[in-house]
Amino acid sequence: xxxxxxxxxxxxxxxxxxxxxxxxxxxxxxxxxxxxxxxxxxxxxxxxxxxxxxxxxxxxxxxxxxxxxxxxxxxxxxxxxxxxxxxxxxxxxxxxxxxxxxxxxxxxxxxxxxxxxxxxxxxxxxxxxxxxxxxxxxxxxxxxxxxxx
Numbered sequence: 001x002x003x004x005x006x007x008x009x010x011x012x013x014x015x016x017x018x019x020x021x022x023x024x025x026x027x028x029x030x031x032x033x034x035x036x037x038x039x040x041x042x043x044x045x046x047x048x049x050x051x052x053x054x055x056x057x058x059x060x061x062x063x064x065x066x067x068x069x070x071x072x073x074x075x076x077x078x079x080x081x082x083x084x085x086x087x088x089x090x091x092x093x094x095x096x097x098x099x100x101x102x103x104x105x106x107x108x109x110x111x112x113x114x115x116x117x118x119x120x121x122x123x124x125x126x127x128x129x130x131x132x133x134x135x136x137x138x139x140x141x142x143x144x145x146x147x148x149x
Contacts, residue, residue, distance in 0.1 A: 004034050010089045011073050020071065028052070029064035030085070033074055038105040039082035077107055079136050084109065095119060096134045101141035108141070 015022040095116030
């Protein structure tokens with residue numbers, strides 16, 4: 001997995017290649033998501049953003065989130081209505097499996113090409129064209145399991 005600095009540099013390079021603007025506010029929201037250890041909600045992002053930009057409002061955050069998701073830089077964790085940084089920037093077609101700990105709230109992204117292939121085959125068999133997919137799995141992470149023993 002790439003370091004935080006590498007992810008941010010790669011995001012900036014991809015934006016330049018794509019001819020889109022990674023504005024200071026969009027970059028700040030991405031930095032906040034990348035630095036956060038677990039998934040983070042839009043309102044938690046807004047609270048953190050207000051520390052440096054007191055005038056920030058919910059639309060500011062939501063516009064940044066929409067841009068970052070469109071670029072494939074972040075994932076929305078639908079079941080918790082929160083966001084995490086993508087660990088494979090520039091690979092918009094990848095299938096992500098999010099491992100969500102119901103104890104501590106940590107979210108780990110992993111990739112499995114076999115899983116992606118099986119999901120595509122299943123969708124194709126139903127005549128369904130998948131735009132993107134994220135598989136969310138809930139359970140207990142190894143750290144929380146260790147604490148329970």
